[in-house]
Amino acid sequence: xxKVPPVWCADLxxxxxxxxxxxxxxxxxxxxxxxxxxxxxGPAGTVRLAGAAGEVLDFQLVLEKSAGPLEAxxxxxxxxxxxxxxxxxxxxxxxxxxxxxVVPVDPARAGEQxxxxxxxAPRVAGRRRQCFLVEIAIxxxxxxxxxxxxxxxKAGGSELRLKLALxxxxxxxxxxxxxxxxxxxxxxSPGAGYExxxxxxxxxxxxxxxxxxxxxxxxxLFHLLPYGHSGRIEDGYAPKLSGRGRNRRVADxxxxxxxxxxxxxxxxxxxxxxxxxxxxYLYLPVNLNWPAYFENFGSPGYEVEFRSVLGEMTRHFAxxxxxxxxFEVFFNHKTRWKYFPWDMDEIRYDRDNYATxxxxxxxxxxxxxxxxxxxxxxIDSSWIFDKSARTELADVIxxxxxxxxxxxxxxxxxxxxxxxxxxxxPYGGAAHIAAAxxxxxxxxxxxxxxxxxxxxxxxxxxxWGSWEAAGPGNNHCLYPGARFGLAGPLxxxxxKVLRRGMQEHAYLTLLGAKTGSRLAADEIVGRxxxxxxxxxxxxxxxxxxxxxxxxxxxxxxxxxWNTAPRPAWSAARAxxxxxxxxx
Amino acid sequence: MRxxxxxxxxxxxxxxxxxxxxxxxxxxxxxxxxxGVPIDPDINTGDDYRVDHDRFIAVKKTLMKIxxxxxGDVGIMTWRRFKDQADIVVPVDSHPCSVxxxxxxxxxxxxxxxEGRTAVQELDWPWRGCRILSVCAPLRDSMDDVVxxxxxxxxxxxxxxxxxxxxx
Numbered sequence: 169x170x171k172v173p174p175v176w177c178a179d180l181x182x183x184x185x186x187x188x189x190x191x192x193x194x195x196x197x198x199x200x201x202x203x204x205x206x207x208x209x210g211p212a213g214t215v216r217l218a219g220a221a222g223e224v225l226d227f228q229l230v231l232e233k234s235a236g237p238l239e240a241x242x243x244x245x246x247x248x249x250x251x252x253x254x255x256x257x258x259x260x261x262x263x264x265x266x267x268x269x270v271v272p273v274d275p276a277r278a279g280e281q282x283x284x285x286x287x288x289a290p291r292v293a294g295r296r297r298q299c300f301l302v303e304i305a306i307x308x309x310x311x312x313x314x315x316x317x318x319x320x321x322k323a324g325g326s327e328l329r330l331k332l333a334l335x336x337x338x339x340x341x342x343x344x345x346x347x348x349x350x351x352x353x354x355x356x357s358p359g360a361g362y363e364x365x366x367x368x369x370x371x372x373x374x375x376x377x378x379x380x381x382x383x384x385x386x387x388x389l390f391h392l393l394p395y396g397h398s399g400r401i402e403d404g405y406a407p408k409l410s411g412r413g414r415n416r417r418v419a420d421x422x423x424x425x426x427x428x429x430x431x432x433x434x435x436x437x438x439x440x441x442x443x444x445x446x447x448x449y450l451y452l453p454v455n456l457n458w459p460a461y462f463e464n465f466g467s468p469g470y471e472v473e474f475r476s477v478l479g480e481m482t483r484h485f486a487x488x489x490x491x492x493x494x495f496e497v498f499f500n501h502k503t504r505w506k507y508f509p510w511d512m513d514e515i516r517y518d519r520d521n522y523a524t525x526x527x528x529x530x531x532x533x534x535x536x537x538x539x540x541x542x543x544x545x546x547i548d549s550s551w552i553f554d555k556s557a558r559t560e561l562a563d564v565i566x567x568x569x570x571x572x573x574x575x576x577x578x579x580x581x582x583x584x585x586x587x588x589x590x591x592x593x594p595y596g597g598a599a600h601i602a603a604a605x606x607x608x609x610x611x612x613x614x615x616x617x618x619x620x621x622x623x624x625x626x627x628x629x630x631x632w633g634s635w636e637a638a639g640p641g642n643n644h645c646l647y648p649g650a651r652f653g654l655a656g657p658l659x660x661x662x663x664k665v666l667r668r669g670m671q672e673h674a675y676l677t678l679l680g681a682k683t684g685s686r687l688a689a690d691e692i693v694g695r696x697x698x699x700x701x702x703x704x705x706x707x708x709x710x711x712x713x714x715x716x717x718x719x720x721x722x723x724x725x726x727x728x729w730n731t732a733p734r735p736a737w738s739a740a741r742a743x744x745x746x747x748x749x750x751x
Numbered sequence: 752m753r754x755x756x757x758x759x760x761x762x763x764x765x766x767x768x769x770x771x772x773x774x775x776x777x778x779x780x781x782x783x784x785x786x787g788v789p790i791d792p793d794i795n796t797g798d799d800y801r802v803d804h805d806r807f808i809a810v811k812k813t814l815m816k817i818x819x820x821x822x823g824d825v826g827i828m829t830w831r832r833f834k835d836q837a838d839i840v841v842p843v844d845s846h847p848c849s850v851x852x853x854x855x856x857x858x859x860x861x862x863x864x865x866e867g868r869t870a871v872q873e874l875d876w877p878w879r880g881c882r883i884l885s886v887c888a889p890l891r892d893s894m895d896d897v898v899x900x901x902x903x904x905x906x907x908x909x910x911x912x913x914x915x916x917x918x919x
Contacts, residue, residue: 396916397850398842398844399916457917461815462812462815463812464812503800504796504798504800506839506840507843508807509811510804516798517801
């Protein structure tokens, strides 16, 4: 049996079993994983990392009980790099307690903070080891080359120096993400779990803002649908309207501007890693009962109400200079939710297409007065995506959010839409917390690149349940931080993995930009992961996927992108870096 | 949590208002259109649930207009019999009973309405933290058969929680 060292390190993608016997820290990794793995050489006490300027490198630092509690950590000899630390805490998943949320702690004061965090976290009986997330951020402009640095730990009253061999590549990642990683959520959900944050007000807005900032720091986009199935809009998410018919107009922009203005001019992201930029996309409050009263549907007044308020929106956004965000007109209504007669979200039957088409045309016409303001018509599609993409919808819908499994069968339809200039984001969820590795979260950005689409969506980033009921654990990518006294969310390990995937998407994009095509990247990815071309990222005709709107299903395909082992992805990343440096 | 005090005068006035609205609905909602809203009456939810667009829209627009006959907080929705339960068909506002799947036990007041009589009930709305007053009244088709019920409801503590979903 391999002897587990008191302190060891592991790749971000490997969940560490916090209660298992010492020789089984992960069910699918070798028994000596804690002694030696792809980033860790235990006998030498060395961690090996490599990344580009502008990149954040994460790994897990694991302390067995015998090491004693962690008191402090510092980084030495890594010029151009900074250190951040997170304490991993457990959530109940399928009857077990598994680490996933990451509570930020001050590296210099970890020992002071550790007891409070442990006390506030769900207690794990029989915990054998404590995991920490170590983040090394490589500054923009950092000089390339190897740093023979050290991670100095103080634990159990003694000091331990881990060698850190950190290679900074000869290129820099862009500050903005190279595809959209959309973290979708609903209505007032960011305020859940925070006292006094259930209704519109500065307290709620401050908590919500931390969600947007956390998403940006992880190269994601927090995305909040501002209305419910009934068409009800929460206070503060829309401007106040007055009048009916020809008298329908915006009475007061203050609520909308107060709520969304900081996201639209970028000021909400001041000081945030990822940049002080406006959000890339924003849902509008437009729905079947706003701004027009559905009571007037089919009569001239409905269209007048709809057009006049959208026209006012256009002018207001132009005056404010909100021209860098794409404003989404999206009707999240389904027949099964009973409030409205059509499926406009996840259209199931062709007979419902006409409603989406006619609304999209009306919206496009209503906002044409200020072309510098970008409006997009959006649908979410699954059941009949392949058919819908060959209807008039293809011309009027600019953003197609498509169930990943439905999209996997339709490469030609996806290409057709992109030829028309429309954007596609496959949607689904993050990896299950209980999965043996976190590859499913890593693969999303790779899949976006492989399928030549513009982004992807984790449809329910905050989940429905409470902290104590994470369910199967494929939502909850951000957790309420209130129980740790924080006025904002905690990242999950899956969100950390997502950032790594997004950084790797930037590698793929950079290589393409440097070489003028995706051939070089295809060759590397084919050799390492096994996906040699765009076609290899799809499942044309396989019928292997769950269909329709089954958005939580994990792919069952045997295509290499879904079966390649964890080391293949690390090898691809390393080869891409070398190729970028050579190009 | 301390329960909010319910004002007896407000309650009486609310019931009168809801009864007037329910009466209007029994007259104005087209029972024949209502009866034909679900395309397959045996399905009440899920991916294959479909409705007749024109009939649905006609009923929904009528309900929305009825809401405007009286000032003050009010929600409105309709039910049909579904097996041994009642099923939400055309809601305008949210209600303590979920719209999906939509079938719920028939309360005594709903049973009265399915029998052709108007009845009143009080319901708790735990997650919104309010108590509502509700009036259920029959919807009839052109043959004078009861084909469903309309439920109009209002918060009994409208100063803190309202049920009207469509105010803006």
